[in-house]
Amino acid sequence: MDQETAQILFHEGATMVCLDVPEGTEFGFDYSSWTAGPLFKGVKMIPPGIHFVYYSARNKQADEVGPRTGTFINFEQKSVVVRKWNPIAEELTEDGISADDVQRIQDNLKDLDRFLGPYPYEGYKKWVSLSNFITPELLDKLQPQSKRICSVTDLVSEVSNTQSRKLRKTSGSTKTSEDQDETNVSKEKDLQDNKEENAEPTSLKDAESRLPYMKVREESKIQFSKIPKQKYPPGCSPAEMTKYSIDSSYALESILCSNYKENESKILGEIQFAFICFLIGQVLDAFEQWKNLVHVMCTSEEALQNHASLFLNFISVIHYHIQETPEDFFVDILSANNFLTSTLQEFFSNLENMSSDSDLKKRGLKFRDYLTQKFKWDFTSEPDDYAPTVVDLE
Structure with missing residues (x-):
């Protein structure tokens, strides 16, 4: 310079x-x-x-x-x-x-x-x-309250039942006979709990049960969008249920409507945010969110027609994620269980099924050729999940 x-x-x-x-x-x-x-x-x-x-x-x-x-x-x-x-x-x-x-x-x-x-x-x-799709407004939505993104989950222990009973306050200074009975029962229960806590554990399960209950500290949670557990619309027909169990378009529309109604491209910002948090921030949960969002995008066939611009930009996003990451990284992690190849194979198959010869279809299939040449990934053979099961009758 x-x-x-x-x-x-x-x-x-x-x-x-x-x-x-x-x-x-x-x-x-x-x-x-x-x-x-x-x-x-x-x-x-x-x-x-x-x-x-x-x-x-x-x-x-x-x-x-x-x-x-x-x-x-x-x-x-x-x-x-x-x-x-x-x-x-x-x-x-x-x-x-x-x-x-x-x-x-x-x-x-x-x-x-x-x-x-x-x-x-x-x-x-x-x-x-x-x-390039991450905006200040998106950061406000996704970043933890603490603004810190940690590679190690920040856990805190909850107060145990025995401790919570000790912290319980009684109201009033005068006790009725029923109050006294309840107090006596509570004392006996606390004595029993103390005996159980001080006793030697008799098994691994017993030892694990005595460990404090841990939960993620609220202010350290990344505020990722929730992926709908139900992939099909409520009250739909059996045929629609079957369709949307394969086609993630309903799930994608639900995410966009709940989180990015005003600007659908922000879902690409969340994909980038999750990838950076994993690749550079070393946050494993972010990798899971990245995989989930990429899977929803790649398996949304019906949405290809309604959100062509979104998917054109999605191809660029995923292209740079692959391009800017060491090759052995994909071999060791992203290709584990063939996640990336099988997911992208569904995406390319959906593009091929598009009736019109659109810019989206051309760019997507060109991207497929690039990946085949660079990584020798096979997008033509049938994924293991769809391959016929061989039954040995002997």
Whole structure:
């Protein structure tokens, strides 16, 4: 990059200042990551728009990298975003950073220049191809309340029955004989529970039953769209029930109507969001959502006629997902149980069945030829699910 271009980007681009990040921390921006050095203070020359920032703490004694945590941030032109490292939680946070602090840093940005790494523009086109349908409004809908996307599920334990009984408060100071009887029964129950809890477990099942009940912390949940469990309309005929059990068009229409009625292309943004959370954020649940949405799109035959523009863009989205991911990644994960090949095979079959020779049909079948040539995937043979079962009568 020449000096003139660098100067323009420095003044027009956004800046992210990261204070007190420990040396050795893995720090990433979009499609690139680095190991933070002793002088690292953030990233400069960030192109305006939505980006994914992520990091992993490092245990110097064991030389181990911790779980990955990330967040999507919408950077405005010339904006300055400030975060500070919390050594206890091992995360970047806004806590303790005032508007005056941000203004002071912004006024002295030139003094920080030598401590800021330039945004990796060599990967910017890749990032845009992976995120171009993600909007600020969609981020507000999908991101957890905490704004943190963690590779490890954030679990909390619920209070046990015994503990909840101890926390129970009695109302009033005067007890009737019935109240006293209930109190005595409660005490006996608590004594019995304590005996059972202190007794040695007699089996694995017994031991597991004594573990605290864990649930996902609400503020850490990604707010993905719900995939309808019922794939066919209520009160439909047996023929329609059979049809929509194979054709996911009703499920797709339900998702669009419930979540993206005003802008159907936002479902593509959710597909991109889920893929980034899995590929870069290392969130397994996001991979499941990505698979589910891709499956709904690929198996919606009737919807091809009504949402041609949506499916044209879907082909581009899935094309870049495949193109920008290491080949062995697909072999090891995405091709497990032939998910991707069998799902895309249904999609290409639906396109071939279209009566008109539309742009959608032409582009889809051209995409099929590209995948066949690049990955040697076979979309012509019958999937195992539809193959006849061979019965041995001997």
